[in-house]
Amino acid sequence: MKVKAIADILDGEVDGDPEREIKDIAPVDEVDENTIAVLRGEEDWRKIKKKAGAVVIPHNVVPDRRSSYSFIRVKNAEVAFVRLVELFYPREVPQPSISPMAYLGDVKLGKDVYIGAYTWIGDAVEIGDRTVVYPFVYIAGGAKIGANTVIYPGVVIYPRVTIGSNVVIHSGTIIGSPGFGYVRCEDGWLHIPQVGGVVIEDDVHIGANVTIDSGTLRPTRIGKGVKIDNLVQIAHNVKIGENTVIAAQTGIAGSSELGNWVVLGGQVGITDHVKLGDGVMVAAQSGVTKSAPPHTKLFGYPAREYNKARRTYAILFELPQIARKVKELEKRLKE
Structure with a gap:
């Protein structure tokens, strides 16, 4: 060229x-x-x-x-x-076809759809135009999937899941599995039914081996344009705003809410019911235990405002030397 x-x-x-x-x-x-x-x-x-x-x-x-x-x-x-x-290096797109080795229930398919071998699709599923479903995918009955979406091998989609258009979901990801919610009773722990499902809006990219749990009564929601790296856990009732980016090995506990354009570094942990405003940035390996206003930068465990946390850690590493000086002063005072 x-x-x-x-x-x-x-x-x-x-x-x-x-x-x-x-x-x-x-x-x-x-x-x-x-x-x-x-x-x-x-x-x-x-x-x-x-x-x-x-x-x-x-x-x-x-x-x-x-x-x-x-x-x-x-x-x-x-x-x-x-x-x-x-x-x-244009992406290779399989020619539209439906493998005779795939199982399709009473489904509604758009134009130019590809369904790979050994994929199982339940009743009342709707799949939009030009969507690609690779082999060995499980899609439970009632799921709705938009146009131009790509679902790679080994993805599992539970009931009550809605996926938008131009979405990419990589292998090993599970969407809509029951959220981790239990009530203690005399005989042990009683599981709380999770029937809210999951809504994934348009232009979302989801990496490999991600789990997005079903909401309890309302859906867990992933906003438009969100990008999720591999090995991320998103618990029930979580809401993630548009264009948020989440790096690998991050865990977001139940009912937390992230605004638009939030950035989470790798291995970030967020406790339940936390709210992060638009544009919040969280450094890698931070543990977020409290809500934060828009455009805050967080770092450390427990996560604090970035500059304050840096000063704290700088002093922390000087503690051994400070302790020695304190002991020397105590010794002199005794003398």
Whole structure:
């Protein structure tokens, strides 16, 4: 593909030879005369070891005029990188078909749907146009799935689950399993029925081995545009706002609510009934036990405002030295 054609796709401007042929995208330190790389900043120039076919740069980066590269100037280098990967490595989509080895109950299918072998779909399920359901998926009766959604092998979808359009669900994920709710009684623990189901809105991406529990009477809700990494647990009655990002091994306890554009680092724990406002950011391995207003940054266990927590930890690491000084002072006073 020629540099000019790539620039048109990226909404970029060419500086150099627009007719140069590009065959692939490469990391900055592996780019050669047949490939294209994306530079995030001026420091990336040092990483280029060979003559590059083309280099994508942000508008604010000054090109290295000593080189003979073709440049493509773009507004957002990160977005350009995504588009380039999609351009050279388009996602393989199976041809619309229904495997004769799949079981389908009384279902309503849209146009151009793919259903893989050994998938089981119960009665009254609705699946939208161009949705892909790979082999070995279980979809309980009554589930509703929108258009252009992709469900990878090994996903389990319980009853009373609604999934929007343009959703991606990776292998091993379980949606709608009964929430962890029990009442103590004389004979032990009585499970509270969880019949609220789950609602997953449009444009949500869910990683592998994620569990999203059914709500008790109202649905557990995952808002539009949410991105969930692998190995995340979302308990019953949780509400997650739009465009929130959740990194791996995070656990969110029951009835907690996250606003829009919240960011949770890896291995974050959130206790039940916590409310985090829009734009809250929680650092990795933090334990959130209290609600936080919008745009707060949290860190540590128990999680506190980021700058306060850093100062606390800085003092904490000095405690052994402080303890020695206190003992020396006590010894002097006794003398």
